[in-house]
Amino acid sequence: MVANNDRTSPASEALDLAGIGIGPSNLSLASLLDGVGNVRAHFYESRASFDWHPGMMLPDVELQSSYLKDLVTPVMPTSPWSFISYLVAHKRLYAFLNAHYEAVPRREFAQYLAWVAGQLKNLTFERPVREVTFDKDQFLLRLDSGTVSARNLVLGTGTTPFVPSWATPFLGEKCFHNSQAKHRLPGLKASRIAVIGGGQSGGEVVEALLNSKSTLKELNWFSRRHNFEPINDTAFSNQVFSPEYVYAYLNLNNDQKLEALKASILTSDGLSISTINAIYRRLYSLRYLENRNIEAKLSPNRDVIQVEADKDGYRLIVRNRFDGGVEVAHADAIVLATGYQFRLPDAFAGLQERIQFDRNNRAVLNNDYCLSWSGPKQNRIFAQNAGRHSHGIADSQLSLMAWRSAHIINALLGGDHFDLEPHDSQVNWLSTGHDAMSQSMAVDY
Ligand SMILES: Cc1cc2nc3c(=O)[nH]c(=O)nc-3n(C[C@H](O)[C@H](O)[C@H](O)COP(=O)(O)OP(=O)(O)OC[C@H]3O[C@@H](n4cnc5c(N)ncnc54)[C@H](O)[C@@H]3O)c2cc1C
Ligand SMILES: NC(=O)c1ccc[n+]([C@@H]2O[C@H](COP(=O)([O-])OP(=O)(O)OC[C@H]3O[C@@H](n4cnc5c(N)ncnc54)[C@H](OP(=O)(O)O)[C@@H]3O)[C@@H](O)[C@H]2O)c1
Structure with missing residues (x-):
């Protein structure tokens, strides 16, 4: 050696x-x-x-x-x-x-x-x-x-962290990919925060924000998926994490591979059940037990399609894939939990x-x-x-x-x-x- x-x-x-x-x-x-x-x-x-x-x-x-x-x-x-x-x-x-x-x-x-x-x-x-x-x-x-x-x-x-092109001009202290969350969240001065992306990274950032002692007043969490979808961690689904599955998968043509990949996405990219429960229980506690005033807006089926700077933060243009509507949201800071490539x-x-x-x-x-x-x-x-x-x-x-x-x-x-x-x-x-x-x-x- x-x-x-x-x-x-x-x-x-x-x-x-x-x-x-x-x-x-x-x-x-x-x-x-x-x-x-x-x-x-x-x-x-x-x-x-x-x-x-x-x-x-x-x-x-x-x-x-x-x-x-x-x-x-x-x-x-x-x-x-x-x-x-x-x-x-x-x-x-x-x-x-x-x-x-x-x-x-x-x-x-x-x-x-x-x-x-x-x-x-x-x-x-x-x-x-x-x-x-x-x-x-x-x-x-x-x-x-x-x-x-x-x-x-x-x-x-x-x-590499994936940053949508509309976010690139704003990257910095108040608009960043989740890969910088640990270093940026503690010093973040923002009362309205938008987290974009409903995968495990988005969930972990939301959980950290809800548990922090920050000045957070409004939290917007957008997921493009149909809902805040859990990871599929059950026995048969987990067979895709076996060599046997890889050997079989390699026999597919490109289109078949794409179909198989789409069908198995939540075996890998869904939210851990523990993260879902932690977020849900924290929201419950804030609302019913602690009477703390954090307005949490959970918005699935949402595609954030544009961001503009406005006088005290950002204006987000969001397409609702559920009913076809277009919405506007405001935030002082944006965390891009938009995946990796x-x-x-x-x-x-x-x-x-x-x-x-x-x-x-x-x-x-x-x-x-x-x-x-x-x-x-x-x-x-x-x-x-x-x-x-x-x-x-x-x-x-x-x-x-x-x-x-x-x-x-x-x-x-x-x-x-x-x-x-x-x-x-x-x-x-x-x-x-x-x-x-x-x-x-x-x-x-
Ligand atoms: C937050 C997070 C948690 C995850 N947790 C899990 C999990 O629990 N279970 C699971 O199965 N998967 C998990 N994953 C998915 C995946 O397993 C991890 O991303 C894993 O780290 C991939 O390992 P890697 O070695 O391929 O890449 P990386 O861990 O990204 O390592 C790449 C390394 O290459 C170095 N590098 C880059 N360019 C150069 C260069 N030019 N010269 C020298 N060095 C360079 C980088 O500094 C880095 O250290 C997770 C992913 C993320 C983002
Ligand atoms: N604790 C852990 O073990 C841990 C922690 C973090 C990450 N991970 C793993 O690392 C991998 C990456 O996870 P991740 O959460 O970083 O990425 P991810 O699973 O790819 O999730 C990113 C999400 O952002 C969405 N998105 C992208 N652009 C958007 C936009 N403009 N508007 C709204 N939503 C948008 C994507 O939507 P689409 O689905 O439509 O593309 C996707 O659902 C996963 O396999 C995950 O399990 C593990």
Whole structure:
């Protein structure tokens, strides 16, 4: 394995794999590679240390997935980098079990991830990758400290906050994406606040606002969905977070994928039941028990289509999809909980022309998580968390990250280092007689 340095000396031999970004996805890959002797891999991260969505680390937020779907357990339960190993190392396994968490606090899971990141030797922090180019048979990564060369890349730069174009001119102290909530909410001087977006981020911001001791007088929460929809966390629905489902999904054409994705959206993007209950009970308490004067307007089916500055804040133009009406709302501050999107990092500008995009301008991802590009076949650009459309809803979640990392390692080594043979699916996704595996991922090794 690679020594604990950032390998920027021009004389150093090319890495087998260079990772860009160290969030949970690439941390999972780095953890699994720690047990694979013959791969020289190193990962680079902009931040000074591991930090998991710090701008959304609001009070009492919880993990939406099982702690057993950690960095390694689903494919290598004997790894030292499991969540259970972290609990044991911190001498709190029994205490954790006695706490009977229905969902693990996100703070705890973030501490686990940081604990792993603090020990792996194949990571370097405070090294933003500024530019990636390709020369002959290797990628060159420009860092502030020099250049690293690698035969293969793995992108783990995550998703980027989505800001609607009408909001861009107003971005700042009083109009911001939820990814900055933790830092901006405490100092926010606003008595009328609009939260736009009815997903889990919007819910967590609303809950934090209702619990804060601020001067809030009016809260407008807009959701474009039919209602403030809960996450579908039931047994059959959760089958979409299984390798078997991915193998089946890969057999679909583009239109079928889009349909399947739409149909499964609430398995991933709905509101946690605990968040819904917390908000509802807080509103109940404010209204009936505390007699506090916060006017909370909950407006589903609303598409915010325009924002204008008015003399003491913002004027929002909102289309009501329920009855077709158009409404006007006013706010002193706006929190945009409008989602996240995958896009190639700016460092890829020079490679952009060589990468294939589909008609919706999405970078094309092959079944084995490689971007389709015009360079030599043996130089691969793997991409994590980039395949929500190509590989299904689970790709943007933690649930299958260990399995996806194992798949990438198998593809890199050209063999079955990890046993990824699918289990028997309890749900028959494909037509009878169709062998999902043979026609999807197995082909690319
Ligand atoms: C608030 C929040 C909570 C979530 N909770 C859950 C959950 O409970 N369960 C679940 O299944 N999913 C959850 N998700 C969805 C998903 O699992 C997370 O977004 C997860 O963090 C994705 O991991 P990632 O490594 O792909 O990306 P990220 O976590 O976004 O990490 C990407 C990293 O790349 C770095 N980077 C970017 N560009 C460069 C560059 N040029 N050079 C170097 N480094 C760079 C960034 O600094 C960052 O650290 C959550 C999402 C959000 C927004
Ligand atoms: N605690 C946790 O575990 C946690 C916390 C936060 C996030 N997450 C996860 O991270 C992912 C992202 O969640 P998210 O809440 O940030 O994003 P999201 O689920 O994509 O929700 C964003 C919402 O904003 C809506 N929206 C966008 N533009 C709008 C507009 N102009 N007017 C009204 N509504 C608008 C979208 O509507 P449409 O639906 O119509 O597009 C969407 O419903 C999810 O998978 C989520 O589960 C997890």
